[in-house]
Amino acid sequence: MQRRIRAVALAAAAMLAGAGVTACGGGSSSASGDKTITYWATNQSTSLDADRKILQPEIDKFTQQTGVKVKLEVIPSADLLNRILAATTSGKGPDVLNIGNTWSASLQATGAFVAWDKELLARVGGESRFLPAALKSTGATGKDPASLPLYTSSYELFYNKKLFKAANITSPPKTWSEFVADAHKLTKDTNSDGKTDQWGLGLQGASSSFAAHFAFILGTQHGAEVFDGHTPKFDDTGMVDGIDQWLSWIGKDGIVNPSDAEMTDKVALLQNFASGKAGMILAQSSTGRTLGQYKMTTADYGVVPVPAQDPAVAGGKDIGSFVGGINVAVFKNTGNLDGSTRFVKFLTSAKEQVYLNKTYGTLPSVTDAKDPAFDTPTLAVARQTLDSRAVPLPQIAEESQFETLVGQAMSSFAAQTATGKQPGKARIKSEMTAADQKLEAGN
Amino acid sequence: MAVIIPSGTRESPGTPDTPKQSARGSRFRGRGRRWIPYAFLLPALALELLIHFVPIVLGVAMSGLRVTQYQISHWWDAPFTGLGNFRIVLDFDGPTGKALAQSFFVTLGFTAVVLSGAWLVGMAAALALQRAFRGRGLLRTLFLVPYALPAYTAVITWRFIFQRDNGMLNHLLGQLGLIDSNPFWLIGHNAFWAECVVAIWRMWPFAFLILMAGMQAIPGEVYEASSIDGAGPWRQLQMITLPLLSSVNKVLVLVMFLHTFNDFSTPYILFGGSAPPAGDLISVHIYQSSFATWNFGLGSAMSVLLLLFLAVVSACYLAFTRRTGHES
Numbered sequence: 001m002q003r004r005i006r007a008v009a010l011a012a013a014a015m016l017a018g019a020g021v022t023a024c025g026g027g028s029s030s031a032s033g034d035k036t037i038t039y040w041a042t043n044q045s046t047s048l049d050a051d052r053k054i055l056q057p058e059i060d061k062f063t064q065q066t067g068v069k070v071k072l073e074v075i076p077s078a079d080l081l082n083r084i085l086a087a088t089t090s091g092k093g094p095d096v097l098n099i100g101n102t103w104s105a106s107l108q109a110t111g112a113f114v115a116w117d118k119e120l121l122a123r124v125g126g127e128s129r130f131l132p133a134a135l136k137s138t139g140a141t142g143k144d145p146a147s148l149p150l151y152t153s154s155y156e157l158f159y160n161k162k163l164f165k166a167a168n169i170t171s172p173p174k175t176w177s178e179f180v181a182d183a184h185k186l187t188k189d190t191n192s193d194g195k196t197d198q199w200g201l202g203l204q205g206a207s208s209s210f211a212a213h214f215a216f217i218l219g220t221q222h223g224a225e226v227f228d229g230h231t232p233k234f235d236d237t238g239m240v241d242g243i244d245q246w247l248s249w250i251g252k253d254g255i256v257n258p259s260d261a262e263m264t265d266k267v268a269l270l271q272n273f274a275s276g277k278a279g280m281i282l283a284q285s286s287t288g289r290t291l292g293q294y295k296m297t298t299a300d301y302g303v304v305p306v307p308a309q310d311p312a313v314a315g316g317k318d319i320g321s322f323v324g325g326i327n328v329a330v331f332k333n334t335g336n337l338d339g340s341t342r343f344v345k346f347l348t349s350a351k352e353q354v355y356l357n358k359t360y361g362t363l364p365s366v367t368d369a370k371d372p373a374f375d376t377p378t379l380a381v382a383r384q385t386l387d388s389r390a391v392p393l394p395q396i397a398e399e400s401q402f403e404t405l406v407g408q409a410m411s412s413f414a415a416q417t418a419t420g421k422q423p424g425k426a427r428i429k430s431e432m433t434a435a436d437q438k439l440e441a442g443n
Numbered sequence: 444m445a446v447i448i449p450s451g452t453r454e455s456p457g458t459p460d461t462p463k464q465s466a467r468g469s470r471f472r473g474r475g476r477r478w479i480p481y482a483f484l485l486p487a488l489a490l491e492l493l494i495h496f497v498p499i500v501l502g503v504a505m506s507g508l509r510v511t512q513y514q515i516s517h518w519w520d521a522p523f524t525g526l527g528n529f530r531i532v533l534d535f536d537g538p539t540g541k542a543l544a545q546s547f548f549v550t551l552g553f554t555a556v557v558l559s560g561a562w563l564v565g566m567a568a569a570l571a572l573q574r575a576f577r578g579r580g581l582l583r584t585l586f587l588v589p590y591a592l593p594a595y596t597a598v599i600t601w602r603f604i605f606q607r608d609n610g611m612l613n614h615l616l617g618q619l620g621l622i623d624s625n626p627f628w629l630i631g632h633n634a635f636w637a638e639c640v641v642a643i644w645r646m647w648p649f650a651f652l653i654l655m656a657g658m659q660a661i662p663g664e665v666y667e668a669s670s671i672d673g674a675g676p677w678r679q680l681q682m683i684t685l686p687l688l689s690s691v692n693k694v695l696v697l698v699m700f701l702h703t704f705n706d707f708s709t710p711y712i713l714f715g716g717s718a719p720p721a722g723d724l725i726s727v728h729i730y731q732s733s734f735a736t737w738n739f740g741l742g743s744a745m746s747v748l749l750l751l752f753l754a755v756v757s758a759c760y761l762a763f764t765r766r767t768g769h770e771s
C-alpha cells in the first residue's frame with residue numbers, strides 16, 4: 001500500500017525521480033572530479049535518435065578541441081519542463097541544458113541557473129554578439145540573463161501549393177478573414193463518399209503549449225495584456241476573443257478536422273499536411289526543415305507570415321508571433337563551470353551556430369553567423385516576423401503558468417468543441433477567471 | 444522470514460531475556476544468534492525507510508509549506524503556511540478544490556467499474572480453467588500476457604486502437620455497421636469508458652492469478668461429494684467456491700482497490716499527459732495541477748489527503764471484513 005501511495009505522492013515522487021533520474025548523469029561530474037559534463041538537448045528534429053546523430057559529431061569535435069567530455073541526453077520537449085523542475089528540486093541535474101526561451105524568467109526565478117554576468121558573457125564573446133530580439137527572451141528585464149539564445153524561430157503559415165491551386169486560390173491569405181475563406185475552399189470531400197477528407201487547417205488541438213502560443217498571438221492581436229505586473233489577466237476580453245477565434249476554427253468555421261482535437265504530437269500534424277489532408281498549418285520555422293523528411297520541398301509548400309486581424313482591433317497589436325526559440329543555460333550545481341561555459345561558447349560560436357541552425361531550420365542567435373542557407377523563404381519570413389511583428393512572451397516568473405494553465409484549458413475547450421458544442425465567450429471567460437485564481441492561490 | 448525464529452523465544456517463551464538457569468555458554472550463543480535475523484533484516488529495513496518512508500515524510504512536510512518556483516531549489520526554506528494549503532485544496536467553491544473534488548468522484552466511479560469488471564473477468568477465467576483439459580497451461584500463460592506487458596507498451600497500443608480517424612475500434616464498429624460517424628474515445632465522455640476498458644484489461648489477469656491459486660487450495664472431494672448430492676455447477680459456485688475463496692477475495696479486493704484508485708500510468712499514457720475531465724483520475728490530476736501552477740505545496744497537500752483517504756478506507760475495510768469473518 002505504501003508503495004502505491006508513494007507512487008502518487010507527487011512532491012516526494014518528483015524529488016525522488018529527480019534524484020534517481022539524474023544521479024547517474026550530473027552527479028558524476030562533481031564527485032569524481034573528471035571533466036565530463038552532461039548536456040540535456042531538447043528534441044528538435046523528427047526523433048530523439050535523429051537529434052543524437054546530429055549533435056554527437058559536433059560534441060566529439062568539442063571534446064577534441066578542449067579535452068572536455070560531454071555526455072549527451074536528448075529530452076522530448078513534452079518532458080523537458082518537468083525534468084528541469086525535478087532536477088532543480090533535487091539539485092542534481094545536467095551541467096548544460098536547453099530550455100524553451102519562453103520559460104526563461106520562470107526558470108530564472110528558481111535560482112537553478114548560473115546568471116550570465118558581464119564577466120561570464122565576455123567568455124562567450126560578449127552581449128553584443130547576440131541578436132537583440134533573441135536576448136529579450138533570456139530572463140526578467142533588468143537582470144543578468146539566466147540563459148543564452150541558441151536557436152531562434154517564429155510562427156509562420158505553411159500552405160500546400162498544389163491544394164491552393166486546385167481550389168483556385170491565387171494568393172495566400174494576409175488576414176484572418178481571407179484565411180477562413182480560403183480554408184473553406186480547401187475543406188471538401190475529395191472522393192465523394194459523403195465524408196470530408198480534406199481540411200483547410202491542421203491543428204495540434206491536444207497540445208497545450210501549441211494552444212497557449214495562439215492564446216498569446218491572437219490575444220495580443222485583440223489587445224490583451226497577459227499580465228498586469230505580476231497579476232494574471234487571462235480573463236481579459238482580448239484574451240477571451242483570441243481564444244474564441246482559435247476555437248471557432250474547429251467549431252463555428254468548421255475548417256479543422258474535429259479529430260485534430262485529440263492530436264498531441266507534431267509528427268501526425270506534419271503527416272496530414274504532407275499527405276494533403278490539411279491545406280494549411282501554423283507552425284514554427286524549423287518545420288520547413290522537417291517537411292523535407294516528408295518529401296516536401298519549397299515547390300510543394302509556401303510560407304507566409306501569420307495573418308492579421310481584419311479589420312484591425314482597436315487597442316490590439318499586430319503581431320504574427322512571439323520571439324520563439326531554444327536557449328542554453330548552465331545549471332548552478334555544475335561541478336565544472338569552466339567546462340560548461342566553454343561548451344556554451346562552442347555552441348554559440350559562429351561556425352556551430354551556422355551548422356546547427358542550418359540543420360534544424362532555425363535562425364542563428366548570433367550576428368556573426370552568416371550563410372546562404374539562411375536565405376530560404378521560410379527563414380526570410382521568420383526574419384521579417386522577428387524584425388517587425390514579434391514580441392517576447394512576458395519575461396516574468398509566472399509566464400510558464402500562463403502556458404500550462406491557459407493551454408490546458410484551451411485543449412479542453414477544443415475537446416468540448418469537437419465532441420459537442422463550442423464553449424461560448426462567457427464560458428471561456430469563467431474558465432480563464434478560474435485559471436487566474438489557480439495561479440494566484442499559490443502566490 | 445517466518446522460518447527464522449530467534450532461539451531464545453523458543454527455549455523460554457515469555458521471559459526470553461532472563462534465562463538464569465541456562466549455562467553461560469548457551470546464553471551467550473542464544474543472545475548472539477538472536478541478533479542474526481535482525482541483522483539480516485537491517486538492509487531491507489534501511490532501504491524500506493529510504494524508499495518508502497522518507498518520501499512520505501518529506502511529502503507531508505512539504506504540504507505545510509508554500510513551495511513554488513522561487514523555493515524549489517531549496518524548498519525546506521519555503522515559508523510555513525500550516526494548514527493553508529489544505530484550506531485551498533478543500534475549498535470546494537474555489538477552482539482548485541472544485542477540480543479536485545470532481546477528479547475524486549471520477550476516480551471513485553472508475554475504481555468501482557474497474558474493480559468489478561476485473562474481478563468478474565478474472566473469476567470467469569479462473570472458473571473456466573478450474574478443471575484440467577488439453578491446452579490449459581497454454582491458455583493460462585496467454586491469460587497472463589496483459590499483466591506481463593510493460594504498462595507503456597500496452598497502453599500506447601490501446602491509444603492507437605482508440606484514435607478517432609485511424610483507430611481500429613472505430614474501423615471495426617464501422618465495418619459492423621454499428622456507427623454512422625466516428626465517435627471520439629480519447630476525449631469527451633467516452634474517455635471514461637475507454638480508460639475503464641484499458642484498466643480492466645490490465646488488471647483482470649491479476650485477479651485471475653490470485654483466484655486460480657485460491658481455487659487450487661479447495662479439495663476436489665468437496666466438489667465430488669456435492670455433485671453426488673445433486674449440486675449443479677452454479678450451486679457449487681455459490682455454496683463451495685465463493686465461500687472458500689472469501690479469505691483470498693478479502694485481500695484481492697483491497698489490493699485491487701488501492702492499485703486502481705492510484706492508477707497513474709493508464710490515464711497518463713492513454714491521454715498523452717492531458718487527461719480529459721471525464722477521465723481525470725486523481726493521481727494524474729495531482730501531478731498535472733502541481734506542474735501546471737508549479738505549486739508543489741498544494742500538490743503535496745492533495746497527496747497527503749489522498750494518503751489519508753486510502754488509509755482510512757483500508758482500515759475500515761480490514762476492520763469490517765475481520766468482524767464479518769469472526770461472525771461467520
